[in-house]
Amino acid sequence: MTGTGHNTRKDAAEPGVSGREQRSRHRARGEERRGEILGAALEVIAERGYRGATLGTVAERVGITQQGLLHYFPTKESLLVEVLRIRDDWDTGGALSRKDFGDSPWPLANLETLVEYNAMRRGVVQTFSALLGESVTEDHPAGEYFHDRYRWARAGAEATLRREFGDRLPNGLTPERAAPLLIAVMDGLQFQWLHEPAGADDNGTGGAGVDMSRAFRDFLDLLYGTSRDADGN
Amino acid sequence: MTGTGHNTRKDAAEPGVSGREQRSRHRARGEERRGEILGAALEVIAERGYRGATLGTVAERVGITQQGLLHYFPTKESLLVEVLRIRDDWDTGGALSRKDFGDSPWPLANLETLVEYNAMRRGVVQTFSALLGESVTEDHPAGEYFHDRYRWARAGAEATLRREFGDRLPNGLTPERAAPLLIAVMDGLQFQWLHEPAGADDNGTGGAGVDMSRAFRDFLDLLYGTSRDADGN
């Protein structure tokens, strides 16, 4: 029951493994574990939120103890910070702020792609949405993150809109004032979609759910002032 | 400190008070306390979310013990259910689903009023938003509530849009497909507003915040396809 039977393992087993392979494997172990933990934390936060998530649950999912996890992330909050950081790399950093941001002939296509991408990553969206909800409560560790993120997202959206439409949208609205709406639609649709998804990979719900990608395209049509496919599809 | 000095109160004091009034006052104590508890719970949930809220904190705010609170609401979840119910009466029941729903010459004005009303009730909005975020997590007691609420809200929005525009919005979009966008904007703006409010009662933020009411009007302009005041204001 107690930790016995491990001293006989190394010397006898794996006789043909070279020292280099063992070393590199050992080195990589740490970063690999970190990655596993981050992935598990993302899952657990999606399922229970940050406050509801426990270090023990995350650790268990990686196959170590809670104290083993604390070896990598000294506090629960430090774990959250890292989760937020990798999410930024994946999602926002991957689309909203990419260097090739203005490369597309149609800037808003990037946002459309982002939404479609999110629709395939329910876990990530759920984590994000759960944290966003919690972040409005007092003294939440993610509060500042979302505050900054919103400023930043609105600025990005405004720049995109300006690149697309100039200083006025077709209906006369300025990019500055349309930007919050764009962000709001993206966030708001996520909640509806999480509660009742509908879309490419989901059929038979009777049409009650929300097709996030299609709805977002509908909103873009609204910005353009014309409908591209509202009649047929 | 302990409950002394009350046995002399009844017989001697209030000689002219009839038995009926005393009885009713006694009866009302219970309902009054219930109301106080519900109000405190709304506050505490706004500050810490449902999972983060504790019965002790709520009870303390009413001036009773945690066990005293459990006398009125046998479980924490039952308290949440009641909070959700009264919120419905205040907010949704008061505007979205009112009988005089179609009485206004301009149906969407009701929604505008609702948003303006919300902008004056930060605590309620914060409670709602915190719970909405939590509700996407697994086995959350408010999950079903929000699921149903979204269906219902979309149906209500669709009906309103149909009453205003008929079967097609100016840009060709159907009310059915515009409804989710309307709800998404309302929800999404709340998060931005909570994180950085701006508006009538808030000046000097440097324009970085979000004026929820104005932004919502901007969105309605988008639905109409024309801008009413985007140039000057």
Add this chain to the structure above:
DNA sequence: CGCATTCCCTACCTGTTGATCAGTAGATCA
């Protein structure tokens, strides 16, 4: 080979939370 580092565990502590149990004081009622 000895030493440091990395990785992870056992043991333990302290605090919190929702909930139960039993009981008390006053009001109501028969």
Add this chain to the structure above:
DNA sequence: TGATCTACTGATCAACAGGTAGGGAATGCG
């Protein structure tokens, strides 16, 4: 006047939570 109901309180509990202390095994390094 006694029975009963309402509105609580105090004591207590089991279950967890995050975090600390310290140690041990495997590995890398000189």
